[in-house]
Amino acid sequence: MKNRLKVLRAERNWTQAQLALELDVTRQTVNAVETGKYDPSLPLAFKIARVFEQRIEDIFADETS
Amino acid sequence: MTADASEMTPRDRRNQRRYALWMLGWFICLNVTQALFRFRRGLVPPGVITWLVGALPVVVAAFVIWSWARYVREADELQRRIQLNALALGFGVTFFSLASYGALVSAGAPKLEANHYMAPGLCVYGLGLLYGKWQYR
Numbered sequence: 001m002k003n004r005l006k007v008l009r010a011e012r013n014w015t016q017a018q019l020a021l022e023l024d025v026t027r028q029t030v031n032a033v034e035t036g037k038y039d040p041s042l043p044l045a046f047k048i049a050r051v052f053e054q055r056i057e058d059i060f061a062d063e064t065s
Numbered sequence: 066m067t068a069d070a071s072e073m074t075p076r077d078r079r080n081q082r083r084y085a086l087w088m089l090g091w092f093i094c095l096n097v098t099q100a101l102f103r104f105r106r107g108l109v110p111p112g113v114i115t116w117l118v119g120a121l122p123v124v125v126a127a128f129v130i131w132s133w134a135r136y137v138r139e140a141d142e143l144q145r146r147i148q149l150n151a152l153a154l155g156f157g158v159t160f161f162s163l164a165s166y167g168a169l170v171s172a173g174a175p176k177l178e179a180n181h182y183m184a185p186g187l188c189v190y191g192l193g194l195l196y197g198k199w200q201y202r
Contacts, residue, residue, distance in 0.1 A: 020074075024141070025141035025143070026072045026073060026074055026077070026143065026144055027072060028072045028143060028144075028202070029142070029144070029201075031201075032143055032201040037200070037201050038146075040142070041142050044142060
């Protein structure tokens with residue numbers, strides 16, 4: 001699954017650690033999602049969308065689409 | 066249960082402290098109980114009390130397991146995945162070592178004590194954690 005997490009984070013000048021704190025996850029999780037090594041669960045995807053005030057589909061996209 | 070401190074949430078750190086305290090309690094309890102039975106047997110009245118003292122480390126171990134389960138349950142989803150994967154590997158190796166070594170004993174291999182079977186499982190659990198950390202680095 002592709003995502004725009006890194007771009008959105010960079011736009012806000014947040015570090016991975018700051019975003020991890022916002023999402024209540026570890027920095028490793030933020031990094032793994034950003035690099036596409038790990039696809040987040042639906043609750044975490046919703047949380048990410050809430051933090052960035054975007055819709056889930058504006059952040060995450062199916063690799064095949 | 067091992068995790069890099071920089072890769073833990075404040076909740077993970079709290080849960081790990083709780084786990085470490087119970088683990089320390091279990092270790093002390095086990096050693097005190099064993100020392101009591103070995104060197105001061107006279108201090109322990111025979112009968113039910115002996116069994117209760119002997120069972121004390123098991124009771125404390127229940128809290129160790131509970132605190133570990135809580136850590137895994139409350140860890141963030143990626144850490145939980147890494148932990149569960151490592152636990153599955155460690156458990157599998159321990160279970161099949163226990164189950165299969167009997168055949169080797171029949172073939173002439175030396176009999177092992179129960180705690181010897183845990184060593185490969187613990188090693189594989191540790192390797193599983195390291196692999197998870199590397200996989201999602």
